[in-house]
Amino acid sequence: EAAVTQSPRSKVAVTGGKVTLSCHQTNNHDYMYWYRQDTGHGLRLIHYSYVADSTEKGDIPDGYKASRPSQENFSLILELASLSQTAVYFCASSDWGAVAETLYFGSGTRLTVL
Amino acid sequence: GQQVQQSPASLVLQEGENAELQCNFSTSLNSMQWFYQRPEGSLVSLFYNPSGTKQSGRLTSTTVIKERRSSLHISSSQITDSGTYLCAMGRMDSNYQLIWGSGTKLIIKP
Numbered sequence: 058e059a060a061v062t063q064s065p066r067s068k069v070a071v072t073g074g075k076v077t078l079s080c081h082q083t084n085n086h087d088y089m090y091w092y093r094q095d096t097g098h099g100l101r102l103i104h105y106s107y108v109a110d111s112t113e114k115g116d117i118p119d120g121y122k123a124s125r126p127s128q129e130n131f132s133l134i135l136e137l138a139s140l141s142q143t144a145v146y147f148c149a150s151s152d153w154g155a156v157a158e159t160l161y162f163g164s165g166t167r168l169t170v171l
Numbered sequence: 172g173q174q175v176q177q178s179p180a181s182l183v184l185q186e187g188e189n190a191e192l193q194c195n196f197s198t199s200l201n202s203m204q205w206f207y208q209r210p211e212g213s214l215v216s217l218f219y220n221p222s223g224t225k226q227s228g229r230l231t232s233t234t235v236i237k238e239r240r241s242s243l244h245i246s247s248s249q250i251t252d253s254g255t256y257l258c259a260m261g262r263m264d265s266n267y268q269l270i271w272g273s274g275t276k277l278i279i280k281p
Contacts, residue, residue, distance in 0.1 A: 088267065098274075099257055099272050099273050100269075102268055105268075107267070113267075149214075159204075159216045159219055160216055161216070162215070162216075
C-alpha cells in the first residue's frame with residue numbers, strides 16, 4: 058500500500074513566524090507535490106519536485122519555499138507566516154507526472170496562522 | 172484561463188438513490204481524474220480517465236473530450252459515499268500540473 062505521511066497533522070502559528078511542514082513517502086515515487094486547499098475550494102499547486110535536491114514552482118509559490126533533500130522527503134517552508142496562509146496543506150506523490158498518473162495523498166496538515 | 176466547473180455544488184440524496192456528478196472544462200485537456208475527499212479531509216484517487224468510460228464497483232466515470240465534460244455516476248448510493256468529490260484536469264502544457272474543480276459535496280441520508 059502506497060503511503061504518504063505528513064507532519065504535523067495540525068499547527069497553530071503566529072504571524073511572522075517560521076513554519077515547516079514535512080512529508081515522507083514510502084512509495085519510491087519520483088514526483089512529489091505540495092497543495093493547499095481553502096475551505097470550499099479545490100486544490101492549488103504550490104511547489105513540486107521530480108528529483109531529489111530540485112524543486113519547481115507551481116501555481117501559487119509566493120510566500121513558500123520547498124526542499125527535497127531525498128527521494129522520500131519533501132518539506133514546505135513558510136519563512137514569514139501570514140494570515141492568508143491559513144489553509145489545509147496536502148502532500149502527494151506519483152510515479153510519473155500528475156497529469157498521467159494516480160496521485161497518492163497524505164492526510165493533510167491544518168495550518169492556522171494567528 | 173483554464174477552468175474546471177463542477178456541478179452541482181452540493182447534492183443530498185436518500186440512501187439507495189443514484190448520484191450524477193458533472194465536471195466541465197473550458198479548454199482542451201490532457202487528462203481527467205476524479206478524487207474523493209472523506210468528511211475528515213483525506214483524499215483518495217477514484218479514477219484516472221482521460222477519455223471513455225471506466226467502472227469500479229458502483230462508480231462509473233465517463234469523459235467525453237469533444238464535449239469538454241466528465242461525469243461520475245454513483246449507483247445505489249450508501250451513507251459511506253458521503254463526502255466531497257473533486258475532479259482535476261491535466262493541463263496541456265504540463266506533465267505535472269492539474270487544474271482542480273471546487274468539488275461536489277454529497278450527503279447521503281438514511
